[in-house]
Amino acid sequence: MSGGHSGRRPGRSGTREAILDAARARFAEVGFDKASIRSIATAAGVDPALVHHYFGTKQQLLTAALDIPADPAIIRAAIAAVPDEILGETVIRTVVGIWDSPIGVQAVAAFRSLLGGGDPTLARTFLVEVALKDVRARVDSPPGTGTKRVVLAASQMIGLLVTRKVLEIEPLASMSLDELAATVGPTLQRYLTGELDL
Amino acid sequence: MSGGHSGRRPGRSGTREAILDAARARFAEVGFDKASIRSIATAAGVDPALVHHYFGTKQQLLTAALDIPADPAIIRAAIAAVPDEILGETVIRTVVGIWDSPIGVQAVAAFRSLLGGGDPTLARTFLVEVALKDVRARVDSPPGTGTKRVVLAASQMIGLLVTRKVLEIEPLASMSLDELAATVGPTLQRYLTGELDL
Numbered sequence: 001m002s003g004g005h006s007g008r009r010p011g012r013s014g015t016r017e018a019i020l021d022a023a024r025a026r027f028a029e030v031g032f033d034k035a036s037i038r039s040i041a042t043a044a045g046v047d048p049a050l051v052h053h054y055f056g057t058k059q060q061l062l063t064a065a066l067d068i069p070a071d072p073a074i075i076r077a078a079i080a081a082v083p084d085e086i087l088g089e090t091v092i093r094t095v096v097g098i099w100d101s102p103i104g105v106q107a108v109a110a111f112r113s114l115l116g117g118g119d120p121t122l123a124r125t126f127l128v129e130v131a132l133k134d135v136r137a138r139v140d141s142p143p144g145t146g147t148k149r150v151v152l153a154a155s156q157m158i159g160l161l162v163t164r165k166v167l168e169i170e171p172l173a174s175m176s177l178d179e180l181a182a183t184v185g186p187t188l189q190r191y192l193t194g195e196l197d198l
Numbered sequence: 199m200s201g202g203h204s205g206r207r208p209g210r211s212g213t214r215e216a217i218l219d220a221a222r223a224r225f226a227e228v229g230f231d232k233a234s235i236r237s238i239a240t241a242a243g244v245d246p247a248l249v250h251h252y253f254g255t256k257q258q259l260l261t262a263a264l265d266i267p268a269d270p271a272i273i274r275a276a277i278a279a280v281p282d283e284i285l286g287e288t289v290i291r292t293v294v295g296i297w298d299s300p301i302g303v304q305a306v307a308a309f310r311s312l313l314g315g316g317d318p319t320l321a322r323t324f325l326v327e328v329a330l331k332d333v334r335a336r337v338d339s340p341p342g343t344g345t346k347r348v349v350l351a352a353s354q355m356i357g358l359l360v361t362r363k364v365l366e367i368e369p370l371a372s373m374s375l376d377e378l379a380a381t382v383g384p385t386l387q388r389y390l391t392g393e394l395d396l
Contacts, residue, residue, distance in 0.1 A: 115313055120365045127367065151361060151370045152381060159357025163349060167318045169325065172349050182395050183350060187385045197380050 018044040019051055023065045024122075032062060032125040059130045066126055067110045076134045087139075088189030089181035095157060096180055099165050108165045127154055139192045152191040160184060216242040217249055221263045222320075230260060230323040257328045264324055265308045274332045285337075286387030287379035293355060294378055297363055306363045325352055337390045350389040358382060 022043035026035035037058055041048040055061040063072060075094055082090045099107060114123040132150040140146030160180075163172045175183075190196070220241035224233035235256055239246040253259040261270060273292055280288045297305060312321040330348040338344030358378075361370045373381075388394070 112313060115310065115360065115364060124365050124367050127365070148369050148381075151367050154367070155357040155361040155370060155382075156354055156385070157357065158360045159353040159355065162313065162356045162360065163353040166313060167322050167325070169322050169349050169352070171346050172353060183346075183389075184353075186388070187354070190384070191381075 015044075015046060015050070016054055019046060019054060019061075020065050023061050027062065027065065027122055027125070031121065032058075032129055037061070062122070062126055062130060066114065066122060068107065068126070072131050075131075080134060080138075084138075084193050085189075087135075087192050088187070089185035091135075091153065091157070091188050091192075092181045092185050093177050096160070096164070096177060099161060100177075104165070108161070111161060112166060135192070141193075145196070149192050149196070152196075153188050156184065156187050156191070213242075213244060213248070214252055217244060217252060217259075218263050221259050225260065225263065225320055225323070229319065230256075230327055235259070260320070260324055260328060264312065264320060266305065266324070270329050273329075278332060278336075282336075282391050283387075285333075285390050286385070287383035289333075289351065289355070289386050289390075290379045290383050291375050294358070294362070294375060297359060298375075302363070306359070309359060310364060333390070339391075343394070347390050347394070350394075351386050354382065354385050354389070 019040065022040045023035070026040050026043060029035075035058075037051050038048050040061070041051045044051070051061065055064055060071075060073075075098065078094045079087070079090055098104060114120070114126075128147075128151075132154060135153075136146040136150045138146075139149045160172070163169050164175075165173075217238065220238045221233070224238050224241060227233075233256075235249050236246050238259070239249045242249075249259065253262055258269075258271075273296065276292045277285070277288055296302060312318070312324075326345075326349075330352060333351075334344040334348045336344075337347045358370070361367050362373075363371075
């Protein structure tokens with residue numbers, strides 16, 4: 001892949017890859033919570049400051065290690081900006097908008113390889129600790145129900161991803177964002193903010 | 199696998215496997231609709247009557263070729279027996295009941311290999327032509343909306359399968375059938391029989 005006509009890029013890319021490999025190994029070995037940036041840096045043979053420099057937070061390092069092309073922080077910011085009453089349709093428009101964009105192909109591929117892999121720990125950690133974290137705190141009403149609410153919403157979004165982008169079943173595969181917002185949006189809205197007998 | 203102490207079973211099993219291999223190849227080549235039992239029998243070097251004898255209908259042959267352990271006909275019969283008003287919770291109780299049963303492990307494995315495979319055609323065909331067929335006709339109100347309704351319901355069920363049985367995300371992984379019927383049942387009920395602005 002690397003042409004070799006730059007003295008710096010192969011080295012940089014080698015360091016980046018070494019950090020990602022070390023991160024994947026540590027996350028798998030001891031779990032996301034117990035894997036410290038310091039221990040990942042040590043395993044990769046680099047200074048911890050370099051890990052922060054390349055990848056930012058531990059959440060961002062996990063996102064990079066899982067090869068997820070969209071920055072979850074951007075999605076979370078878009079969702080944080082809207083009032084509760086339109087949370088459901090905003091999640092649909094923002095997330096499906098990314099799947100349908102040019103980087104969507106890579107996002108779908110990352111998801112398939114997560115599903116096909118033997119150990120679901122990293123995928124679970126990504127969803128619970130990164131993708132769903134902000135929304136969970138926001139919809140925790142009554143207190144203690146936030147996790148159940150976001151995981152129910154995730155179940156609908158994951159199924160929509162599989163139906164629309166992996167199996168490509170019509171008419172869901174070609175439905176417009178407006179139609180999806182009108183049909184699937186209310187499901188998410190109920191899971192996130194509705195009465196659920198929880 | 200075969201111990202060899204029976205003279206008949208290896209031969210039978212060889213014929214069965216030859217038919218299944220031929221079916222998978224024909225379904226992939228020309229699609230489910232155009233693949234005839236006769237052409238599958240010819241490819242397997244057996245009489246078409248033997249294909250019917252071993253596998254029944256073409257739908258049942260597809261179910262066997264995809265290694266799906268539960269007979270969709272049994273699920274469909276259970277769902278056909280209930281009134282429209284409890285369709286949603288009945289689908290949850292019947293289908294999740296199978297996932298949670300001893301044959302559920304194999305059902306989940308079959309689903310994962312469908313998702314991981316390169317060509318989603320067979321999985322799509324199984325869902326549209328076999329699993330969802332009866333319900334689609336039943337919920338086709340107003341006329342022409344049946345397919346959209348069952349595919350929306352399938353998107354929620356597939357996501358529930360991934361969340362509960364593949365990624366095993368809590369609290370969905372341990373939720374009782376009663377809780378699932380109360381929380382996810384209304385989603386299915388709305389998709390299948392509710393107002394959807396379709």
